[in-house]
Amino acid sequence: MREIFEGVWSPLKEASKTAQLMTNSIVNVKNDRIIDAFALLRISIDKYEKILLHRIDEINTSRKKLLEDYEDDVMCEEQKLVKSEKDFDNNLLNNNYDIILKGKKSWIDIIKKIAQDIGKLKPPTTVEYNIEGIDQLSTAMDRILNSVRIVQRKELQNELLQHLQTETVDKTTEVKSKLFMDILKIQSLRKQVIAGKMQIALVGEHSCGKTSLIHYLLESDPFLPSDVGSVSARITCLTYADSADACLRIYSSLEERHQEFPEQISLSEYFSESEPDWDGVKDRIEVHVKRPKNLETYSKEFSLWAKSFVEIRIPSNFLKLGIDLYDTPGLIYSDPPVLRQNLHAIVKTVIPTVVFMYENPCFACDTSDCFLALKTILSKQLDDTSIFFLNTKVDIDAIIDADTVIEGEEFEKTTLVNARQRRKDLLLKVPGMAQQMFHNSEFDIISVESQWDPCGIKMNQLAIDHLIQFVAISHLKNCKTSR
Numbered sequence: 216m217r218e219i220f221e222g223v224w225s226p227l228k229e230a231s232k233t234a235q236l237m238t239n240s241i242v243n244v245k246n247d248r249i250i251d252a253f254a255l256l257r258i259s260i261d262k263y264e265k266i267l268l269h270r271i272d273e274i275n276t277s278r279k280k281l282l283e284d285y286e287d288d289v290m291c292e293e294q295k296l297v298k299s300e301k302d303f304d305n306n307l308l309n310n311n312y313d314i315i316l317k318g319k320k321s322w323i324d325i326i327k328k329i330a331q332d333i334g335k336l337k338p339p340t341t342v343e344y345n346i347e348g349i350d351q352l353s354t355a356m357d358r359i360l361n362s363v364r365i366v367q368r369k370e371l372q373n374e375l376l377q378h379l380q381t382e383t384v385d386k387t388t389e390v391k392s393k394l395f396m397d398i399l400k401i402q403s404l405r406k407q408v409i410a411g412k413m414q415i416a417l418v419g420e421h422s423c424g425k426t427s428l429i430h431y432l433l434e435s436d437p438f439l440p441s442d443v444g445s446v447s448a449r450i451t452c453l454t455y456a457d458s459a460d461a462c463l464r465i466y467s468s469l470e471e472r473h474q475e476f477p478e479q480i481s482l483s484e485y486f487s488e489s490e491p492d493w494d495g496v497k498d499r500i501e502v503h504v505k506r507p508k509n510l511e512t513y514s515k516e517f518s519l520w521a522k523s524f525v526e527i528r529i530p531s532n533f534l535k536l537g538i539d540l541y542d543t544p545g546l547i548y549s550d551p552p553v554l555r556q557n558l559h560a561i562v563k564t565v566i567p568t569v570v571f572m573y574e575n576p577c578f579a580c581d582t583s584d585c586f587l588a589l590k591t592i593l594s595k596q597l598d599d600t601s602i603f604f605l606n607t608k609v610d611i612d613a614i615i616d617a618d619t620v621i622e623g624e625e626f627e628k629t630t631l632v633n634a635r636q637r638r639k640d641l642l643l644k645v646p647g648m649a650q651q652m653f654h655n656s657e658f659d660i661i662s663v664e665s666q667w668d669p670c671g672i673k674m675n676q677l678a679i680d681h682l683i684q685f686v687a688i689s690h691l692k693n694c695k696t697s698r
Contacts, residue, residue, distance in 0.1 A: 416570065462482050
């Protein structure tokens with residue numbers, strides 16, 4: 216009987232083990248994909264509604280101007296006629312018949328001229344405008360939304376489990392499964408460590424402070440282009456080199472940088488003195504990093520220009536730590552495809568820690584649009600990407616009242632902690648953000664413009680220390696995973 220019981224318990228235990236493995240392998244449909252898709256849909260609807268309403272306003276403004284011009288011309292002729300008639304009536308009342316007889320021809324000519332001018336006046340042509348396709352919009356949208364389905368399919372993990380069930384006697388099963396999963400990731404893992412360096416990609420909307428942060432980290436004068444709006448289009452990598460080897464390299468694309476001899480421009484002359492000539496560096500590199508004004512944003516010529524990858528190799532204590540900085544153009548969802556493709560190539564090839572920078576602590580519309588664009592670019596790599604959320608331009612005056620005297624320790628352990636938490640709470644209130652914030656992410660605040668204040672210096676230094684610690688931990692995790 217004991218053997219019979221054992222014979223039943225053995226397959227039952229295997230079945231229980233398999234059930235547990237399959238239960239743990241369940242992958243739920245991610246709600247954030249639905250949230251993101253409908254958020255983008257609402258953005259598109261709002262965008263095109265504004266475009267249509269703006270076009271109608273333009274049409275109405277143009278028609279109103281034509282009607283007002285016509286009305287002014289009519290009033291002008293009316294005033295001429297009223298004046299001539301008034302002059303005639305006055306002479307008639309005052310019995311100035313001689314003046315009337317002498318000026319008869321002149322008055323007749325004036326009246327005829329007014330009549331001719333009135334005859335030439337033509338009211339603006341009435342144009343009727345129709346909005347085509349608006350009635351079909353609701354039907355088309357219902358049809359598209361009804362086509363969205365949640366489809367269950369056999370996952371790769373389940374296929375692996377079925378395969379393992381047939382090999383329960385094979386002692387090498389665990390090794391085989393590990394090897395199988397490693398093969399699936401090998402191309403990605405081999406790229407996670409490039410020359411043992413840590414990679415940081417600065418991402419954010421236009422004018423969020425990316426360039427200012429780079430200059431702060433490098434302790435340099437401004438040499439990268441910076442202004443309100445779109446000022447760059449190429450991704451620029453800043454990496455360390457000795458003064459004699461300082462240079463700028465231009466590759467046809469990020470993916471091709473290890474397979475070609477790049478165009479190289481020496482920058483060593485600007486680092487030959489005790490103090491770098493940052494103005495000289497700025498003038499020398501500007502044509503290669505600043506967005507060209509003569510190229511249409513969605514043109515083929517712009518795409519070819521923007522696809523090129525720029526590497527600036529310069530002396531820097533920060534870069535010498537083994538950190539590469541990737542400066543990316545301001546990101547919005549309506550960017551030309553080449554800009555999104557470039558950022559996707561960075562994430563896929565370099566696998567950096569992404570520093571998502573934003574200015575407004577309440578996550579303004581442009582910031583939400585930017586983050587949605589980033590999530591779309593990351594796609595399936597989102598869960599594996601380390602993201603450091605950095606709220607920029609948090610002026611020290613907004614944290615401490617001007618008349619308040621505060622000790623350094625109190626500021627660091629109480630005031631700054633509370634200010635940081637308030638802004639993090641605002642970030643967590645953004646739809647779909649709470650889940651992202653607790654997965655491979657950290658948060659901090661910074662203000663490069665607050666370097667004038669001792670508390671501002673402390674806040675910035677703590678933020679950078681926090682960032683470097685996070686980047687280092689992410690880097691070590693990648694190294695451990697790639698073994």
